Amino acid sequence: MLCQLCGNHPASASFIKIVNGELKEFHICEQCAKKQEENIKGISNKVLNEQLLSNVLEGEPSDSPIMEKELVRDTRCPKCGLTYSQFAKTGRAGCVECYIQFADSLPTLLLRNHGTATHHGKVPKRKKTLIRDKQQLERLKKELQSLIEEEKYEQAAIIRDQIQELEKRVAGQ
Amino acid sequence: MTMSFYRFIEQAASGWMKGEGPDSDVVISSRIRVARNLHEYVFPIQANHEQSNMALREILQASRQLDFHNFGEFEWFTLRELNDLEKHLLVEKHLISPQLANSSRNGAVILSDDESISIMVNEEDHLRIQCMLPGLQLQKAWDLAGQIDDVFESQLDYAYDEKIGYLTSCSTNVGTGLRASVMVHLPALVITEQINSIFFAMNQIGLVVRGMYGEGSDAYGNIFQISNQITLGKSEEEMIHTLYGVVNQIIEHERTARRRLLTESGRSLTNLISRSFGILSFATMIDSKEAAQRLSDVRLGIDLDIIRGVSIDTMNELMVRTQPAFIQQFAGQDLNAEDRDVYRAKIIRESLAPRDF
Numbered sequence A: 001m002l003c004q005l006c007g008n009h010p011a012s013a014s015f016i017k018i019v020n021g022e023l024k025e026f027h028i029c030e031q032c033a034k035k036q037e038e039n040i041k042g043i044s045n046k047v048l049n050e051q052l053l054s055n056v057l058e059g060e061p062s063d064s065p066i067m068e069k070e071l072v073r074d075t076r077c078p079k080c081g082l083t084y085s086q087f088a089k090t091g092r093a094g095c096v097e098c099y100i101q102f103a104d105s106l107p108t109l110l111l112r113n114h115g116t117a118t119h120h121g122k123v124p125k126r127k128k129t130l131i132r133d134k135q136q137l138e139r140l141k142k143e144l145q146s147l148i149e150e151e152k153y154e155q156a157a158i159i160r161d162q163i164q165e166l167e168k169r170v171a172g173q
Numbered sequence B: 001m002t003m004s005f006y007r008f009i010e011q012a013a014s015g016w017m018k019g020e021g022p023d024s025d026v027v028i029s030s031r032i033r034v035a036r037n038l039h040e041y042v043f044p045i046q047a048n049h050e051q052s053n054m055a056l057r058e059i060l061q062a063s064r065q066l067d068f069h070n071f072g073e074f075e076w077f078t079l080r081e082l083n084d085l086e087k088h089l090l091v092e093k094h095l096i097s098p099q100l101a102n103s104s105r106n107g108a109v110i111l112s113d114d115e116s117i118s119i120m121v122n123e124e125d126h127l128r129i130q131c132m133l134p135g136l137q138l139q140k141a142w143d144l145a146g147q148i149d150d151v152f153e154s155q156l157d158y159a160y161d162e163k164i165g166y167l168t169s170c171s172t173n174v175g176t177g178l179r180a181s182v183m184v185h186l187p188a189l190v191i192t193e194q195i196n197s198i199f200f201a202m203n204q205i206g207l208v209v210r211g212m213y214g215e216g217s218d219a220y221g222n223i224f225q226i227s228n229q230i231t232l233g234k235s236e237e238e239m240i241h242t243l244y245g246v247v248n249q250i251i252e253h254e255r256t257a258r259r260r261l262l263t264e265s266g267r268s269l270t271n272l273i274s275r276s277f278g279i280l281s282f283a284t285m286i287d288s289k290e291a292a293q294r295l296s297d298v299r300l301g302i303d304l305d306i307i308r309g310v311s312i313d314t315m316n317e318l319m320v321r322t323q324p325a326f327i328q329q330f331a332g333q334d335l336n337a338e339d340r341d342v343y344r345a346k347i348i349r350e351s352l353a354p355r356d357f
């Protein structure tokens, strides 16, 4: 397929644009992709993505001048192939990796659906010890930091050993 | 198809439905569903044949663990080995979802012998564990679902995030993956026109109400399903507790409305119920909407002791047996809409006929 912007080079990237509040996918070449990215310099993808997401989910016609003119690179989950625009449109992830790839837009999405973005329910038994260990590790590292600042090196050495022990355990899990 | 499968479609009423649960004059059943996914595999909707097949194998392997015997005997079936009619019979019994029946890849269902536990594989999520009990028994259903979840968890590597909980295909289920729901019969609240304001209030606090038959204002048969919408931010117990509290209030409202109807317009209520019983007992054709409405009247009549000699079990069974796939199975042939109305009336007539043996 040829680039939908210049029509000269093979398309290698995919971009999405909001046209009258509707998501449209464009396939464009590397050169045009670079140009488009320069156009949106100063505005991070993250900000654009969040705007895009809220526009899509609310179904509002896009009145933001940025959204009318600019294009956003449509990222793709490396594990399952789902694109960001598909994820934003449907609110559905294709795999665990999607939740990592599209993490920036998750809080907005979860807040909209649930009014919160933090889980307070069940924790799988096997993961419980791991989570506890990780939290303990955090605490110990902070403690180590302050002990070093206070130049209490003997105590610091003890904490450091504990940290190493815990890190081994966490890696083993 | 194995012989054992027929057991699940022969009877319209599941084993668990027989025997009364708490508050069964208003609450027909309670259901808990939890959604789980395996960390390693692409979620079912996005998965290709091989990926969904791997997930299926791993889950079936895990389900053969000895621990499952604590919950009864289980049988599993892949959707591919079932024909369309068989699938729809399972849908009408609420043992599987229309989505699993119609559009799953490598879908399967694992059923307990009394059908109180139904585990869907490769529906929207890798695992959907569902427990159903008669009457209002949300906590008990959650205990059961939680234990089954624990057994799977000891065998499978779940998709779970420390911050946002269980990862599900749809972000609306993220967190607990929990859907707690109760099926309620609210004829008096419908007759007294209080139902809409009650539903509106429930929506305000994050509960969803759906008509069992028909959608929205077109709901008929006075049977509704109330469930939680939000799955994140609270513990499972809190979510269940909230639903339980609301349902208890609705039960009280419905009972009050029934008492009031009986004292203020007892004669016409008795007339309405008796007429419906008469029509169901003698009609030779009846469409699904009228059948649902009249069955609701008779159910109310049984609860108010206006109608005797017919059991709630019969009503529960008819609720399922008057659905299209069950009618087709009863007739043993493909039916057009008119044929269906004839067979529906016949099924109801035969169920309600007084038996003297």
Ligand SMILES: [Zn+2]
Pocket: A003, A004, A005, A006, A007, A008, A009, A028, A029, A030, A031, A032
């Ligand atoms: Zn180009």
Ligand SMILES: [Zn+2]
Pocket: A077, A078, A079, A080, A081, A082, A093, A094, A095, A096, A097, A098, A099
């Ligand atoms: Zn993915």
